[in-house]
Amino acid sequence: MSFLDQLEPVREAALKSFAEAADLAALDNARAQSLGINGAFTALLKQLSQLPKEEKPAAGKRLNETKNILEAALAERRGTLELSASLPKIATDFSLPGRRRTAGHQHPLTQVTDDIVKSFRKLGFVVADGPEIEDDHHCFDALNTPADHPARDLQDTFYLAGGSRSLLRTHTSSVQIRVMEKQPPPIRIIVPGRVYRRDNADATHNPTFHQIEGLYVDKNVTVSDLKGTVEFVFKQLLGDEVKLRFRPHYFSYTEPSYEIDFSSALVRKMGKDWLEIAGCGMVHPQVFKNVGYDPEVWTGWAFGFGIERIAMIRYGITDIRMFYQNDVRFLSQF
Numbered sequence: 001m002s003f004l005d006q007l008e009p010v011r012e013a014a015l016k017s018f019a020e021a022a023d024l025a026a027l028d029n030a031r032a033q034s035l036g037i038n039g040a041f042t043a044l045l046k047q048l049s050q051l052p053k054e055e056k057p058a059a060g061k062r063l064n065e066t067k068n069i070l071e072a073a074l075a076e077r078r079g080t081l082e083l084s085a086s087l088p089k090i091a092t093d094f095s096l097p098g099r100r101r102t103a104g105h106q107h108p109l110t111q112v113t114d115d116i117v118k119s120f121r122k123l124g125f126v127v128a129d130g131p132e133i134e135d136d137h138h139c140f141d142a143l144n145t146p147a148d149h150p151a152r153d154l155q156d157t158f159y160l161a162g163g164s165r166s167l168l169r170t171h172t173s174s175v176q177i178r179v180m181e182k183q184p185p186p187i188r189i190i191v192p193g194r195v196y197r198r199d200n201a202d203a204t205h206n207p208t209f210h211q212i213e214g215l216y217v218d219k220n221v222t223v224s225d226l227k228g229t230v231e232f233v234f235k236q237l238l239g240d241e242v243k244l245r246f247r248p249h250y251f252s253y254t255e256p257s258y259e260i261d262f263s264s265a266l267v268r269k270m271g272k273d274w275l276e277i278a279g280c281g282m283v284h285p286q287v288f289k290n291v292g293y294d295p296e297v298w299t300g301w302a303f304g305f306g307i308e309r310i311a312m313i314r315y316g317i318t319d320i321r322m323f324y325q326n327d328v329r330f331l332s333q334f
């Protein structure tokens with residue numbers, strides 16, 4: 001057999017052994033068998049010097065080509081095997097719960113909202129939702145709010161351009177109407193959500209803020225149900241030593257209506273005895289009529305309070321604007 005005739009089978013055997021190597025150790029072995037000191041290819045290389053002078057150039061060229069081919073195949077196979085060695089042996093189930101906490105955490109307003117929702121859930125309330133772009137029927141008329149009410153003033157409310165009746169909701173009370181229009185009593189809902197008013201931003205006002213609305217409709221519902229519920233939730237949220245006070249007030253969608261004042265050590269630290277935190281009352285019979293409920297059969301209460309206000313009391317924050325600036329130095333404290 002001529003020298004070059006021996007090269008072909010050595011090359012084929014080497015390529016096959018590389019391709020079949022199942023792991024890096026097997027590949028090292030295959031390399032030693034061909035390109036190593038005692039390898040088959042190396043043996044051929046050693047014979048080169050013994051060839052007749054005129055055969056040497058062609059043989060040398062072929063050997064070189066073959067060596068390049070073998071080394072390229074080896075490197076490629078090594079890359080493939082290294083990659084699969086670095087992959088996990090068991091398929092990853094991305095739906096499993098994480099073991100480590102994710103980076104970052106929830107915004108203080110989200111934390112307060114979640115805690116309020118949790119307390120109400122214990123009492124059988126469910127979360128309801130409604131649109132932030134509302135119409136004046138749900139935001140005002142159905143809530144028995146007369147056309148000359150100041151909240152409907154252009155100065156107070158963001159109306160959408162084009163003379164439509166669309167506006168950014170000024171309170172979450174609109175969702176009371178949406179829910180009652182859709183389902184019959186009894187009802188037990190809370191509605192956390194964003195609201196909008198034409199306020200200039202200062203330490204205690206912002207043109208957009210968050211409220212939680214509550215609505216309870218059933219037979220024989222009384223003011224003491226309202227007081228008991230609100231007290232339960234606030235004590236869970238802000239501690240047993242907090243005090244609440246119900247002060248007579250006026251809202252067009254409740255009768256009687258109250259404002260709820262709140263007192264605690266933190267409020268006194270802020271230099272006040274009482275801080276108003278919510279509006280509430282017994283659902284006005286006209287509101288029931290507007291959604292097709294019989295006010296002779298059904299009774300209910302509703303309330304709405306500002307989430308920022310409660311978060312400020314809870315954490316002792318004196319400027320509402322801090323909630324929206326997303327300054328990490330502020331947010332990372334919660």
Ligand code: DAH
Nearest residue numbers: 171254279280281302303304
């Ligand atoms: N909607 C009122 C506000 O934006 C808060 C409120 C008062 C909600 C009385 C109610 C209620 O459901 O009964 O200030």
